[in-house]
Amino acid sequence: MTEQPKHQNSSETPPHERTLKRAISDADKDLRRNEILAAAKRVFSSKGFHSTTIADIAKDANLSYGSIYWYFDSKDALFHELMAVEEQALKDYIYAARKDATTRPDQSFQAAVQATFEFFEADKALVKLLFRDSYALGDRFEAHLFRIYEGFIGDIEAVVTHYQEKGEIIDAPPHLVAFSIAALITEFAHRRLETDDGLPASVVADFVIKLLLEGLLPRRKDRSGGQ
Amino acid sequence: MTEQPKHQNSSETPPHERTLKRAISDADKDLRRNEILAAAKRVFSSKGFHSTTIADIAKDANLSYGSIYWYFDSKDALFHELMAVEEQALKDYIYAARKDATTRPDQSFQAAVQATFEFFEADKALVKLLFRDSYALGDRFEAHLFRIYEGFIGDIEAVVTHYQEKGEIIDAPPHLVAFSIAALITEFAHRRLETDDGLPASVVADFVIKLLLEGLLPRRKDRSGGQ
Amino acid sequence: MTEQPKHQNSSETPPHERTLKRAISDADKDLRRNEILAAAKRVFSSKGFHSTTIADIAKDANLSYGSIYWYFDSKDALFHELMAVEEQALKDYIYAARKDATTRPDQSFQAAVQATFEFFEADKALVKLLFRDSYALGDRFEAHLFRIYEGFIGDIEAVVTHYQEKGEIIDAPPHLVAFSIAALITEFAHRRLETDDGLPASVVADFVIKLLLEGLLPRRKDRSGGQ
Amino acid sequence: MTEQPKHQNSSETPPHERTLKRAISDADKDLRRNEILAAAKRVFSSKGFHSTTIADIAKDANLSYGSIYWYFDSKDALFHELMAVEEQALKDYIYAARKDATTRPDQSFQAAVQATFEFFEADKALVKLLFRDSYALGDRFEAHLFRIYEGFIGDIEAVVTHYQEKGEIIDAPPHLVAFSIAALITEFAHRRLETDDGLPASVVADFVIKLLLEGLLPRRKDRSGGQ
DNA sequence: AATGAATGAGGATTCATTCAT
DNA sequence: AATGAATGAATCCTCATTCAT
Numbered sequence: 001m002t003e004q005p006k007h008q009n010s011s012e013t014p015p016h017e018r019t020l021k022r023a024i025s026d027a028d029k030d031l032r033r034n035e036i037l038a039a040a041k042r043v044f045s046s047k048g049f050h051s052t053t054i055a056d057i058a059k060d061a062n063l064s065y066g067s068i069y070w071y072f073d074s075k076d077a078l079f080h081e082l083m084a085v086e087e088q089a090l091k092d093y094i095y096a097a098r099k100d101a102t103t104r105p106d107q108s109f110q111a112a113v114q115a116t117f118e119f120f121e122a123d124k125a126l127v128k129l130l131f132r133d134s135y136a137l138g139d140r141f142e143a144h145l146f147r148i149y150e151g152f153i154g155d156i157e158a159v160v161t162h163y164q165e166k167g168e169i170i171d172a173p174p175h176l177v178a179f180s181i182a183a184l185i186t187e188f189a190h191r192r193l194e195t196d197d198g199l200p201a202s203v204v205a206d207f208v209i210k211l212l213l214e215g216l217l218p219r220r221k222d223r224s225g226g227q
Numbered sequence: 228m229t230e231q232p233k234h235q236n237s238s239e240t241p242p243h244e245r246t247l248k249r250a251i252s253d254a255d256k257d258l259r260r261n262e263i264l265a266a267a268k269r270v271f272s273s274k275g276f277h278s279t280t281i282a283d284i285a286k287d288a289n290l291s292y293g294s295i296y297w298y299f300d301s302k303d304a305l306f307h308e309l310m311a312v313e314e315q316a317l318k319d320y321i322y323a324a325r326k327d328a329t330t331r332p333d334q335s336f337q338a339a340v341q342a343t344f345e346f347f348e349a350d351k352a353l354v355k356l357l358f359r360d361s362y363a364l365g366d367r368f369e370a371h372l373f374r375i376y377e378g379f380i381g382d383i384e385a386v387v388t389h390y391q392e393k394g395e396i397i398d399a400p401p402h403l404v405a406f407s408i409a410a411l412i413t414e415f416a417h418r419r420l421e422t423d424d425g426l427p428a429s430v431v432a433d434f435v436i437k438l439l440l441e442g443l444l445p446r447r448k449d450r451s452g453g454q
Numbered sequence: 455m456t457e458q459p460k461h462q463n464s465s466e467t468p469p470h471e472r473t474l475k476r477a478i479s480d481a482d483k484d485l486r487r488n489e490i491l492a493a494a495k496r497v498f499s500s501k502g503f504h505s506t507t508i509a510d511i512a513k514d515a516n517l518s519y520g521s522i523y524w525y526f527d528s529k530d531a532l533f534h535e536l537m538a539v540e541e542q543a544l545k546d547y548i549y550a551a552r553k554d555a556t557t558r559p560d561q562s563f564q565a566a567v568q569a570t571f572e573f574f575e576a577d578k579a580l581v582k583l584l585f586r587d588s589y590a591l592g593d594r595f596e597a598h599l600f601r602i603y604e605g606f607i608g609d610i611e612a613v614v615t616h617y618q619e620k621g622e623i624i625d626a627p628p629h630l631v632a633f634s635i636a637a638l639i640t641e642f643a644h645r646r647l648e649t650d651d652g653l654p655a656s657v658v659a660d661f662v663i664k665l666l667l668e669g670l671l672p673r674r675k676d677r678s679g680g681q
Numbered sequence: 682m683t684e685q686p687k688h689q690n691s692s693e694t695p696p697h698e699r700t701l702k703r704a705i706s707d708a709d710k711d712l713r714r715n716e717i718l719a720a721a722k723r724v725f726s727s728k729g730f731h732s733t734t735i736a737d738i739a740k741d742a743n744l745s746y747g748s749i750y751w752y753f754d755s756k757d758a759l760f761h762e763l764m765a766v767e768e769q770a771l772k773d774y775i776y777a778a779r780k781d782a783t784t785r786p787d788q789s790f791q792a793a794v795q796a797t798f799e800f801f802e803a804d805k806a807l808v809k810l811l812f813r814d815s816y817a818l819g820d821r822f823e824a825h826l827f828r829i830y831e832g833f834i835g836d837i838e839a840v841v842t843h844y845q846e847k848g849e850i851i852d853a854p855p856h857l858v859a860f861s862i863a864a865l866i867t868e869f870a871h872r873r874l875e876t877d878d879g880l881p882a883s884v885v886a887d888f889v890i891k892l893l894l895e896g897l898l899p900r901r902k903d904r905s906g907g908q
Numbered sequence: 909a910a911t912g913a914a915t916g917a918g919g920a921t922t923c924a925t926t927c928a929t
Numbered sequence: 930a931a932t933g934a935a936t937g938a939a940t941c942c943t944c945a946t947t948c949a950t
Contacts, residue, residue, distance in 0.1 A: 029930095048363045050277040053923060064932045066926085075924065109443075135421070136363035138278040146422065169443040175424070176434045177443065183414035184407060191406065194362070195373065199403075207403045215442030216336075216396040216404065252912085259913090280940065291915045296942065483909095502817045504731040507944060518911045520947085529945065563897075589875070590817035592732040600876065623897040629878070630888045631897065637868035638861060645860065648816070649827065653857075661857045669896030670790075670850040670858065706933085713934090734919060745936045747922085756920065915947075926936075 033071045036061045040082050045125035048133055049079060080144055083134065086126050087148045093119050094155040101159050109163040110209055116156075117185050117205045124193035131186045153178050169213075184208055260298050263288045267309050272352040275360055276306060307371055310361065313353050314375045320346050321382040328386050336390040337436055343383075344412050344432045351420035358413045380405050396440075411435055487525050490515045494536050499579035502587055503533060534598055537588065540580050541602045547573050548609040555613050563617040564663055570610075571639050571659045578647035585640045607632050623667075638662055714752050717742045721763050726806040729814055730760060761825060764815065767807050768829045774800050775836040782840050790844040791890055797837075798866050798886045805874035812867045834859050850894075865889055 039061035043052045054075055058065035072078040097115060100107045120127055134145045156178035163169050169177075188204055191197065197204075266288035270279045281302055285292040299305040324342060327334050347354055361372040383405035390396050396404075415431055418424065424431075493515035497506045508529055512519035526532040551569060554561050574581055588599045610632035617623050623631075642658055645651065651658075720742035724733045735756055739746040753759040778796060781788050801808055815826040837859035844850050850858075869885055872878065878885075 032930095048365050050363075051365045054925085055923085065924095066933055067931050069925070070930060132359070133363045135417075136275040136277075136360045138275045167445070170445050172434060172438070172443070173426075176426075176431065177438075179415070179418065180411060180435070180438055183410055183418075187410035187414060188406070190362075197402075204403065207399060208407070211399070211404075211407055211442065212438075213442045213444045215438065215440045216399070217440045218394070218397050219446070256913090281942085282940085292941090293916060293943085294914050296944095297913065302941070479909095486909095502819050504817075505819050508946085509944080519945095520912055521910050523946070524909065586813070587817045589871075590729040590731075590814045592729045621899070624899050626888060626892070626897070627880075630880075630885065631892075633869070633872065634865060634889070634892055637864055641864035641868060642860070644816075651856075658857065661853060662861070665853070665858075665861055665896065666892075667896045667898045669892065669894045670853070671894045672848070672851050673900070710934090735921085736919085746920090747937060748935050750921070750923095751934065911950085913947105913949090915945105917945095918943090919941105920943105921941085922939090924936105924938095926934105927932105928934090929932085 029071065032063075036063070036068060036071055036078070037082055037085055040078055041086070041125055041129065044079065044082065044133065045128040049137055076140060079137075079141065083130065083141070083144055083148060086130050087151070089123070089126060090130075090148075090152055091155065094152070094159070098155065098159050098162075101162050109168045110213060112159055112163070113181060113185075113209050113212060114205060116181070117188075117208060118201075120185050120189040121192070121201050121205070124189045127186050127189045128193055132190055153182060156182060181212065184212065256298070263290070263295060263298055263305070264309055264312055267305055268313075268352055268356065271306065271309065271360065272355040276364055303367060306364075306368070310357065310368070310371055310375060313357050314378070316350070316353060317357070317375075317379055318382070321379070321386075325382065325386055325389075328389050336395045337440060339386055339390075340408065340412075340436050340439060341432055343408070344415075344435060345428070347412050347416035348419070348428045348432070351416045354413045354416045355420055359417055380409060383408055408439065411439065483525065486517075490517070490522060490525055490532070491536055491539055494532055495540075495579055495583065498533065498536065498587065499582040503591055530594060533591075533595070537584065537595070537598055537602060540584050541605070543577070543580065544584075544602075544606055545609065548606070548613070552609065552613050552616075555616050563622045564667060566613060566617070567635065567639075567663050567666060568659060570635070571642075571662060572655075574639050574643040575646070575655050575659070578643045581640045581643045582647055586644055607636060610636060635666065638666065710752070717744070717749060717752055717759070718763055718766055721759055722767075722806055722810065725760065725763065725814065726809040730818055757821060760818075760822070764811065764822070764825055764829060767811050768832070770804070770807060771811070771829075771833055772836070775833070775840075779836065779840055779843075782843050790849045791894060793840055793844075794862060794866075794890050794893060795886055797862070798869075798889060799882070801866050801870035802873070802882045802886070805870045808867045808870045809874055813871055834863060837862055862893065865893065 036057065040052075040057045043056050043060050047056070053065075054068050055065040057078070058068050061068075068078070072081065093116075097112055100115075101112055130145070130148060134141055137145075153175065157174045160169070160174045160177045160181070164171055164174060185208065188208060192201075192204070263284065267279075267284045270283045270287050274283070280292075281295050282292040284305070285295050288295075295305070299308065320343075324339055327342075328336075328339050357372075357375060361368055361375075364372070380402065384401045387396070387401045387404045387408070391398055391401060412435065415435060419428075419431070490511065494506075494511045497510045497514050501510065507519075508522050509519040511532075512522050515522075522532070526535065547570075551566055554569075555566055584599070584602060588595055591599075607629065611628045614623070614628045614631045614635070618625055618628060639662065642662060646655075646658070717738065721733075721738045724737050724741050728737065734746075735749050736746040738759070739749050742749075749759070753762065774797075778793055781796075782790075782793050811826075811829060815822055818826070834856065838855045841850070841855045841858045841862070845852055845855060866889065869889060873882075873885070
């Protein structure tokens with residue numbers, strides 16, 4: 001994934017060999033970095049940032065804790081990088097969703113919401129990390145988190161706008177719409193991570209989608225018993 | 228608060244006076260406790276639990292850090308008590324809302340939601356504290372938080388059920404409806420605490436209520452039930 | 455007990471009245487001091503110096519803890535004074551014992567030991583305070599303790615010497631004899647304070663006296679079954 | 682301690698080598714633990730538990746205070762472990778003494794006492810730690826101390842009983858006899874740790890043994906059993 | 909004199925980070 | 930690269946002592 005040498009190498013290996021070696025080494029390094037990030041995601045999302053020690057992460061990654069510092073500069077740096085990785089996962093998902101929305105004429109707003117719900121349901125740890133714990137971390141991560149959040153909402157907003165232009169949904173302020181969708185979906189995912197509400201994901205998904213689409217007021221056709 | 232002279236007889240204080248003295252002292256003490264709790268609320272909600280030191284709170288309350296321990300047993304105890312105070316504020320609000328809903332025939336579901344929105348808008352720090360930071364605090368506060376949360380959702384649920392019985396809103400699972408309302412309202416309040424979205428509260432409130440009531444799908448001609 | 459004025463009085467009371475008043479006041483003060491010292495003795499000997507707080511003592515003396523400082527300069531000063539009081543009790547006892555020994559021809563060494571045993575048995579807290587805890591207090595009390603200890607052993611030594619001169623006991627180094635007596639008697643008192651050995655004091659007293667007087671080797675007369 | 686090369690293969694270390702490595706590391710760790718325990722013994726017995734800070738011990742052991750926690754969980758744990766180590770030293774000594782007493786027909790009670798005196802004379806800090814300071818430590822160490830103490834007295838008691846059965850010493854309650862021996866020997870050792878009485882150890886030993894064996898009353902003509 | 913609130917020095921403990929091997 | 934021992938900054942908490950009332 002990364003063939004470009006990063007720093008000058010001060011050893012005595014000939015340049016071409018060195019490049020090859022470094023490439024391999026870098027790949028190895030990336031592999032380990034990813035293992036550590038995966039471990040960090042598990043531990044951070046289960047115990048929270050402050051209760052997680054470097055030793056906890058190292059143990060989960062089957063490394064000695066001193067080694068973490070070979071791959072990351074600090075605990076903060078590790079967390080920032082983890083945030084970035086999760087942000088990328090979000091972006092990748094949203095990119096695909098957006099592409100689907102704009103290129104497949106049959107793709108409905110409802111389908112997009114459904115898919116988004118499933119995405120978060122499948123990775124609740126991401127929700128915990130980005131949408132819950134990061135908020136409690138104070139100044140050091142505020143700016144980063146803010147950027148991620150804005151990007152995330154902005155991406156959803158674009159999809160919302162698309163469906164508004166298609167006339168599929170009403171003309172409400174797209175930013176607020178996007179935020180509402182994000183709020184409902186992530187809050188449900190988080191709640192279902194913290195406490196088991198005993199409901200199958202599909203039921204909750206159906207509920208959320210229906211709520212978003214139709215609201216709580218009885219619609220005319222099913223209003224026979226209403227006020 | 229009372230005009231009786233305090234220092235008169237240097238021997239045994241008569242019981243009633245002692246009681247009075249104690250009452251005054253207790254009132255003073257409660258006053259200070261509340262000042263500290265207010266300071267704690269400010270600092271905790273701005274920096275998060277872990278980044279807040281006892282010294283931070285003391286400074287905000289214009290006390291030395293040692294004095295905090297005259298009023299509270301520990302940092303944890305202080306936070307628990309703060310949670311309890313905030314919980315009580317929530318309960319008081321919900322109690323009034325419920326009473327309004329059930330005793331005033333003209334009170335609509337919409338009005339109830341509007342009032343709730345305004346309640347959180349007016350005390351965003353409460354949201355930060357109870358609905359954001361507490362989640363990141365781990366085991367030590369888990370049970371307490373869970374209890375508060377369940378109580379809160381349960382109270383909303385009761386109001387929801389009331390309006391469902393009146394036929395004002397559809398027959399969706401009340402627990403999910405309650406959770407959705409809470410999610411939307413608290414997330415908006417929290418977001419508006421963190422970042423200024425530049426919108427007047429009334430616009431956001433209108434949006435949230437409309438979303439909850441009517442959803443995003445364009446209604447055809449059944450606008451009779453809308454606002 | 456103390457009629458002499460101690461400090462200049464800066465108030466406006468006429469001299470002769472003042473003296474009277476002060477005398478009464480001083481007597482009161484001494485009374486309170488003694489109450490506090492008694493409380494301190496109870497608490498210190500039950501919890502040890504470090505685990506005892508000024509508040510503990512105040513509570514035991516039915517005073518607010520701030521008031522302790524009206525009577526004593528510091529916790530250390532209070533403890534020093536308590537040591538002095540206990541030392542005086544020791545001295546008073548030993549003075550009487552010495553007088554008995556030297557003035558009453560019928561008074562035996564054995565009776566003196568018996569009385570000493572009973573003295574400590576009756577005030578085990580004194581033992582705990584002076585012969586156990588004070589040792590663990592380190593530099594701050596070392597000199598004081600040392601002085602008390604030397605005085606105590608010296609006083610016993612004098613009595614020992616008296617009985618040696620009378621030929622009642624053997625001519626062993628009196629300092630070592632005195633120390634041995636003190637060691638046995640105080641250790642037994644302390645042990646019986648800490649753990650109940652289930653034996654009546656008289657049995658233990660008889661044993662200690664017999665050990666001191668006759669030792670463990672079988673005496674000729676009762677040596678019939680011996681080696 | 683071993684000559685095998687340590688760092689050879691960078692992939693999976695063969696099991697036996699790993700074990701070896703671990704063994705070496707563990708030995709090192711034990712070494713350090715022992716150094717710290719030795720430092721703790723010095724400092725605790727010189728300043729007492731409460732006046733000793735972790736930093737004091739660390740400094741004595743040429744470590745930073747944080748490092749202490751690499752080897753011990755807490756100050757209490759360190760002290761408990763130190764008590765256990767000292768207890769073991771006591772037990773080892775007593776075990777040997779008991780073996781001597783029961784297997785060597787020529788071994789006399791007097792020799793056993795003499796050896797015990799020398800044991801404590803050689804390690805007065807042990808006395809200070811176990812027989813003085815621990816008593817002042819309160820509840821947290823009470824049970825541990827009690828167990829050690831009872832074991833110690835019990836072990837002496839067994840030796841005493843042995844000599845009683847041999848008829849070498851009189852038939853006094855063995856528990857009291859054991860306690861008396863312990864009291865005299867430890868008190869002398871402790872006193873000679875605190876203050877230099879200017880006497881050679883052998884003189885004091887002779888005195889203690891003679892006192893224990895023959896008591897203070899002049900013997901008439903039955904010196905056959907004496908030294 | 910008495911009270912009890914306020915203060916802050918002191919010390920145990922945690923844990924991110926460094927570094928020798 | 931990996932290890933894990935060593936370091937020390939940071940922070941909670943206790944409690945002797947001071948002081949306003």
